[in-house]
Amino acid sequence: MRLFISINLSVENRQQIREYITSLKKENIQANFIDPDNAHITLVFIGETNRLECVKKAIENIEFKPFEISTNRLGYFNTPSGKILWLGIDNESKLKELASLVRSNLEKANIPFDRKNFSAHITIARKARINTNILVKAPKIDIKASYISIMETIFENNKPTYKERIVKIL
Numbered sequence: 001m002r003l004f005i006s007i008n009l010s011v012e013n014r015q016q017i018r019e020y021i022t023s024l025k026k027e028n029i030q031a032n033f034i035d036p037d038n039a040h041i042t043l044v045f046i047g048e049t050n051r052l053e054c055v056k057k058a059i060e061n062i063e064f065k066p067f068e069i070s071t072n073r074l075g076y077f078n079t080p081s082g083k084i085l086w087l088g089i090d091n092e093s094k095l096k097e098l099a100s101l102v103r104s105n106l107e108k109a110n111i112p113f114d115r116k117n118f119s120a121h122i123t124i125a126r127k128a129r130i131n132t133n134i135l136v137k138a139p140k141i142d143i144k145a146s147y148i149s150i151m152e153t154i155f156e157n158n159k160p161t162y163k164e165r166i167v168k169i170l
Contacts, residue, residue, distance in 0.1 A: 002048050002153040003055060005102055006040040007145045008164065009122070014039050016141045021124060023136045031085060031128035038162050039122055041089070043099040043148060044106065045114040055150055056166050058109040062101055064170045066146040067094040071122065074138040083128040086121035087138055095120050095145070102148065146170055
């Protein structure tokens with residue numbers, strides 16, 4: 001199974017993302033927009049593994065107080081197939097601290113994971129073909145981080161869907 005650990009968004013947050021995507025589409029931005037029900041903040045990407053129980057054990061003793069963050073800007077990563085559009089996160093120090101703790105616990109448990117630098121964001125589109133003058137301002141979305149989830153990526157018709165496997169309350 002293909003796993004990652006994330007902070008998932010509330011129903012209200014996903015609706016705000018849905019509305020923002022609708023406004024971007026009205027600007028005729030050509031992209032593969034995400035399904036807002038899949039919106040999340042990845043703390044660490046693990047990848048293919050059959051060690052779900054080991055991952056669960058690695059995070060079950062994490063002690064971290066719930067915290068709040070918010071989106072504050074639209075940005076993008078350049079890739080060969082086009083830009084990846086994302087919403088950036090404000091007041092991200094707690095988020096970085098949590099991601100570091102999760103990664104440290106995985107490392108202690110000898111669970112391999114992607115070691116790219118942590119970048120706090122919510123992906124909203126892939127393969128975007130845009131100029132950098134998007135007129136629709138990024139929304140301020142207030143997010144309550146009160147739990148983390150071990151998620152499984154499942155591909156259906158070449159599109160990813162995410163299944164929450166295990167929840168760890170903060």
